[in-house]
Amino acid sequence: MIRSFGVLILLAALASPPSAPAAASKEIQELQRDVALLQQMVKELQAAQDKKLADLLSTTQQAVDSANRANTAIAGIQSSLQENLRTQEEKVVTPVVGLSTRMDNLTTELRATEQNLTDLSSQLSKVLATLDDMKQAIKAMQAPPVPPPPDTGGAAQPGAPSTTAPGGQGQPTAEPGTPPGSSMDMYHNALNDYTAGNYDFALTEFADYLKYYDKTSYAPNAQYYIGMIHYAKGDFETAAKDFDLVLEKYPDTANKNAESRFYKGMSLLKSHRPTDAGTEFKELILHHPHTDLATQACSQMQALGMHCPTPPPAGKKGAKKE
Numbered sequence: 001m002i003r004s005f006g007v008l009i010l011l012a013a014l015a016s017p018p019s020a021p022a023a024a025s026k027e028i029q030e031l032q033r034d035v036a037l038l039q040q041m042v043k044e045l046q047a048a049q050d051k052k053l054a055d056l057l058s059t060t061q062q063a064v065d066s067a068n069r070a071n072t073a074i075a076g077i078q079s080s081l082q083e084n085l086r087t088q089e090e091k092v093v094t095p096v097v098g099l100s101t102r103m104d105n106l107t108t109e110l111r112a113t114e115q116n117l118t119d120l121s122s123q124l125s126k127v128l129a130t131l132d133d134m135k136q137a138i139k140a141m142q143a144p145p146v147p148p149p150p151d152t153g154g155a156a157q158p159g160a161p162s163t164t165a166p167g168g169q170g171q172p173t174a175e176p177g178t179p180p181g182s183s184m185d186m187y188h189n190a191l192n193d194y195t196a197g198n199y200d201f202a203l204t205e206f207a208d209y210l211k212y213y214d215k216t217s218y219a220p221n222a223q224y225y226i227g228m229i230h231y232a233k234g235d236f237e238t239a240a241k242d243f244d245l246v247l248e249k250y251p252d253t254a255n256k257n258a259e260s261r262f263y264k265g266m267s268l269l270k271s272h273r274p275t276d277a278g279t280e281f282k283e284l285i286l287h288h289p290h291t292d293l294a295t296q297a298c299s300q301m302q303a304l305g306m307h308c309p310t311p312p313p314a315g316k317k318g319a320k321k322e
Contacts, residue, residue: 190202219249220249223250227240231267239267247264261288265284281306285297286311
């Protein structure tokens with residue numbers, strides 16, 4: 001642009017009419033000098049612009065090179081980071097997955113162990129109850145027999161019915177409704193079959209025992225074992241009714257009351273009636289506190305998400321009598 005401006009001035013000067021030769025020559029010299037100065041300034045400005053442009057290009061190239069090197073370095077860092085992440089994932093995630101699997105297996109095994117312990121505890125309670133019944137039966141068998149009535153010489157009282165069998169042997173006749181054996185013999189035979197696992201025979205024998213001896217001290221025991229037979233067979237609805245008969249017909253201090261209440265709760269639980277089962281476990285804790293069965297009942301309530309009631313102090317009303 002400056003060069004074009006100088007050319008225009010030169011053309012204008014050449015186009016102007018000369019007024020006088022000397023004056024024109026002087027003006028032309030001055031004009032040529034100015035044009036030369038302008039040309040020099042244009043050259044210097046052009047050189048300065050070229051230098052600045054070259055510096056700018058150099059700086060830009062350096063910036064581009066630096067950016068390329070930075071991109072290369074960033075790509076290397078990113079690649080290294082991804083490799084490290086993959087390595088850490090292989091080192092951490094895989095063991096964690098394995099540990100989670102082992103924890104799940106351990107949880108399953110613990111639940112199975114807990115269930116086995118509960119079943120074992122129930123079986124032990126049943127065995128202990130059976131041993132207690134056998135001990136009481138042995139004590140009853142070892143008791144001295146009742147002395148026979150005094151001999152009256154075989155003469156019957158006037159108006160009394162005859163109780164002798166045909167043939168005059170003095171043996172009592174079997175009347176309708178007479179039990180097939182003594183109370184202890186029938187109970188002992190039924191208990192032996194139950195202990196041996198002959199549930200069908202034991203069920204019939206315990207039912208026969210209750211038919212003739214439902215008012216004896218072993219009647220609640222017989223009714224309890226009928227419930228245990230149905231429980232062992234998986235007939236939990238019937239078992240719950242059997243255990244309920246023990247609680248209804250016999251007082252709280254009767255044998256097997258606590259056991260009947262516990263297994264009634266277990267039967268209801270296995271019949272998918274957790275609320276009713278929790279009620280039975282609660283009653284067991286309140287009626288028979290400070291016993292192993294009360295502890296088991298509390299564990300069952302906690303497994304159902306229920307809170308165990310606070311049992312009364314030892315020796316208060318509701319404690320189980322030995």
